[in-house]
Amino acid sequence: MEINKKANNKVKKLVRNEFNSNIQTYIICGVVLVVLGIFSFLCTLNISARNHYIIYLVIMSIASVVAGLGILVGGIYHSICKRELFKKHIDEISFGVEASVKSALLGFPDPIVIVETDGTIQWYNQEFTDICEPDELHGINIQEIFPSIRIVDFIDDDSVTKPFSYNGRDFMLMGKKTRTEYESAEYELISISFVDISEVTRLRNQLDEKQTVVCTAIIDNYDEVLRETPTSNHGVLIGDVERCIGIWVERGEGFYRKYERDKFIILFESAKFDLLLAEKFSVLNEIKEIDQQNKIPVTLSIGVGMDAEDIKENDRMSLSALEMALGRGGDQAVVKSADGYSFYGAKSLGVEKTTKVKARVVAKNLCNMIDKASNVIIMGHRGCDFDSFGTSVGLFRAVVNRGKKANIALDRNHNNVGVILKEALIHSEYNEGIVSLDKAVTLLGMNTLLIVVDTHRAGMVEYPELLEKAKNVVLIDHHRRSEDFIEDTALTYHEPYASSASEMVAEVFQYMEDEKGLSLLEAEALYCGIYLDTKGFTFKTGARTFEAAAYLRKMGVDPVRVHKLFRNDISTYIQKSNIISNTKIYRGNIAMAVCESVSKNLQLVVAQAADDLLDISNVEASFVLALVGNKVIISGRSLGGINVQVVLEKLGGGGHSTIAGAQLENTSISIAELKLKNAIDEVLFD
Numbered sequence: 001m002e003i004n005k006k007a008n009n010k011v012k013k014l015v016r017n018e019f020n021s022n023i024q025t026y027i028i029c030g031v032v033l034v035v036l037g038i039f040s041f042l043c044t045l046n047i048s049a050r051n052h053y054i055i056y057l058v059i060m061s062i063a064s065v066v067a068g069l070g071i072l073v074g075g076i077y078h079s080i081c082k083r084e085l086f087k088k089h090i091d092e093i094s095f096g097v098e099a100s101v102k103s104a105l106l107g108f109p110d111p112i113v114i115v116e117t118d119g120t121i122q123w124y125n126q127e128f129t130d131i132c133e134p135d136e137l138h139g140i141n142i143q144e145i146f147p148s149i150r151i152v153d154f155i156d157d158d159s160v161t162k163p164f165s166y167n168g169r170d171f172m173l174m175g176k177k178t179r180t181e182y183e184s185a186e187y188e189l190i191s192i193s194f195v196d197i198s199e200v201t202r203l204r205n206q207l208d209e210k211q212t213v214v215c216t217a218i219i220d221n222y223d224e225v226l227r228e229t230p231t232s233n234h235g236v237l238i239g240d241v242e243r244c245i246g247i248w249v250e251r252g253e254g255f256y257r258k259y260e261r262d263k264f265i266i267l268f269e270s271a272k273f274d275l276l277l278a279e280k281f282s283v284l285n286e287i288k289e290i291d292q293q294n295k296i297p298v299t300l301s302i303g304v305g306m307d308a309e310d311i312k313e314n315d316r317m318s319l320s321a322l323e324m325a326l327g328r329g330g331d332q333a334v335v336k337s338a339d340g341y342s343f344y345g346a347k348s349l350g351v352e353k354t355t356k357v358k359a360r361v362v363a364k365n366l367c368n369m370i371d372k373a374s375n376v377i378i379m380g381h382r383g384c385d386f387d388s389f390g391t392s393v394g395l396f397r398a399v400v401n402r403g404k405k406a407n408i409a410l411d412r413n414h415n416n417v418g419v420i421l422k423e424a425l426i427h428s429e430y431n432e433g434i435v436s437l438d439k440a441v442t443l444l445g446m447n448t449l450l451i452v453v454d455t456h457r458a459g460m461v462e463y464p465e466l467l468e469k470a471k472n473v474v475l476i477d478h479h480r481r482s483e484d485f486i487e488d489t490a491l492t493y494h495e496p497y498a499s500s501a502s503e504m505v506a507e508v509f510q511y512m513e514d515e516k517g518l519s520l521l522e523a524e525a526l527y528c529g530i531y532l533d534t535k536g537f538t539f540k541t542g543a544r545t546f547e548a549a550a551y552l553r554k555m556g557v558d559p560v561r562v563h564k565l566f567r568n569d570i571s572t573y574i575q576k577s578n579i580i581s582n583t584k585i586y587r588g589n590i591a592m593a594v595c596e597s598v599s600k601n602l603q604l605v606v607a608q609a610a611d612d613l614l615d616i617s618n619v620e621a622s623f624v625l626a627l628v629g630n631k632v633i634i635s636g637r638s639l640g641g642i643n644v645q646v647v648l649e650k651l652g653g654g655g656h657s658t659i660a661g662a663q664l665e666n667t668s669i670s671i672a673e674l675k676l677k678n679a680i681d682e683v684l685f686d
């Protein structure tokens with residue numbers, strides 16, 4: 001209303017100015033005529049020559065005065081009359097507009113409230129009382145009625161929309177701030193209209209609930225299980241697997257189709273699938289309980305794609321989730337949605353694949369790529385260990401044997417392979433071949449092949465800059481898949497079932513049709529890699545591990561000499577014993593030890609201490625925490641029953657189900673210990 005009045009006044013002022021200038025014109029014209037008339041009359045009196053023309057002059061003078069007076073009086077009168085008429089007309093129009101705005105506001109179908117900038121209610125319409133208690137609301141603060149409305153939100157901007165829910169209804173709040181004058185003071189008022197969008201929200205939710213969730217499931221170990229099951233039971237075993245999946249799918253009111261012999265495509269409606277998410281893929285455990293005299297349990301991996309724009313995208317996401325599940329060792333479900341990946345299950349160990357087809361295919365491809373490349377650079381992970389080093393020198397030999405120039409990108413000053421590296425550097429080809437970042441960058445050309453080994457995380461490699469610059473990348477790794485997997489590789493050989501990267505390379509090497517073979521140093525380095533990652537052929541050791549070791553033994557590796565490489569000096573041994581002496585047992589079968597002294601090879605001591613804690617009877621898993629600067633490093637080990645990877649992933653770490661680690665920045669050891677205990681409780685006892 002105020003604005004309207006203001007506009008009216010403005011129009012009136014304009015009209016007034018217009019009419020005033022009209023009156024001024026009339027006055028000037030009138031006065032000029034009167035003065036001219038009087039002047040000419042006076043002139044006639046003084047004219048001496050009196051003739052009969054003088055009479056005309058007198059008549060004209062009088063006429064001029066009369067006309068001047070007429071214009072003066074008539075013009076002003078006419079203008080004033082017209083002005084009043086116009087004013088009346090404008091008043092009539094503005095009254096009409098004001099009345100119709102008023103009635104429109106009063107009859108507005110949505111609730112409207114006008115408040116002051118502190119939230120005090122000034123005015124509201126009938127509909128507004130429908131959404132709150134119909135009491136007298138004038139002068140009450142709107143934030144008392146609706147605590148979730150923040151009036152500040154509407155002050156900062158002139159025009160604001162905000163979602164708002166009350167009493168089961170959904171609204172879109174449209175706030176508009178206006179300034180107004182009253183008795184020459186300025187006021188700010190905010191009008192808020194409540195547009196009811198409950199129906200839109202309901203329809204949108206309905207649409208979301210009906211979205212299709214795409215699952216792709218695969219039996220991890222179809223061949224292995226059937227081989228370990230009496231032939232007469234094959235039929236019932238497969239029947240049981242399908243029934244198990246069928247019952248699970250039925251619980252989510254979805255449907256499935258089997259394709260190939262061990263794969264399933266399953267579709268659900270989003271709302272129903274939430275129930276299955278809530279029970280955390282119990283089908284993973286149900287399927288493992290199938291007993292048709294199979295010596296190893298059937299395990300299932302499921303990849304789920306949901307929340308995408310369309311079903312095609314969901315399908316694509318389901319396949320990449322499945323790849324992630326398999327990359328982490330299978331026997332788990334991975335859900336990929338707009339929020340990223342989430343993981344379910346995976347409490348058992350991965351099962352070794354007995355087929356070597358993949359190793360043979362990889363060997364062939366790798367040979368082709370080496371032959372096509374101008375030169376090859378091999379790079380392991382930061383803080384190079386025996387596995388990373390063994391893999392690097394093994395591949396170094398393979399490349400050199402094919403007549404190509406090879407280099408290993410490695411920091412000679414920061415690694416954990418001191419003794420064996422010193423031996424390698426005695427040979428001139430390694431002394432020249434092992435290069436630091438500066439040199440490696442100059443060697444990197446358009447056709448250079450970069451082989452990344454023993455890690456698949458871009459942030460973990462020895463020199464991330466080198467990886468960024470490289471055009472052709474091959475990836476060889478055995479770690480369970482984590483999220484920052486190096487993408488866009490020309491070839492990826494990722495085998496989470498393998499004990500070590502050294503085992504994988506020893507295998508690939510045998511398929512490379514290499515007559516020159518490995519030198520003793522390289523065979524020993526590869527053997528050391530396997531020895532390290534399996535803790536002396538104990539953990540994660542499959543039949544293929546021994547086959548690779550047998551090949552290396554044939555090359556002349558002396559196991560006693562290797563064992564000697566793994567012995568500790570006296571100070572390390574004492575430090576390790578100190579850590580172990582602090583051990584406490586948590587929840588009956590988890591050994592936890594804390595180390596607060598700082599030493600130069602602390603990381604190594606911590607890892608070894610965690611290994612040794614598994615030698616205590618009844619202990620299933622061990623964790624050692626150590627303070628380094630302002631961060632706490634945690635090393636986790638397991639015999640297989642407890643998945644330490646899943647525990648330490650909760651703290652931002654990663655690794656394998658039996659060997660994992662984590663680093664907590666800016667924290668104390670006691671807080672880290674508390675967080676670790678929470679993570680253990682969450683994973684094992686929920």
Ligand SMILES: [Mn+2]
Nearest residue numbers: 387454501533
């Ligand atoms: Mn390794």
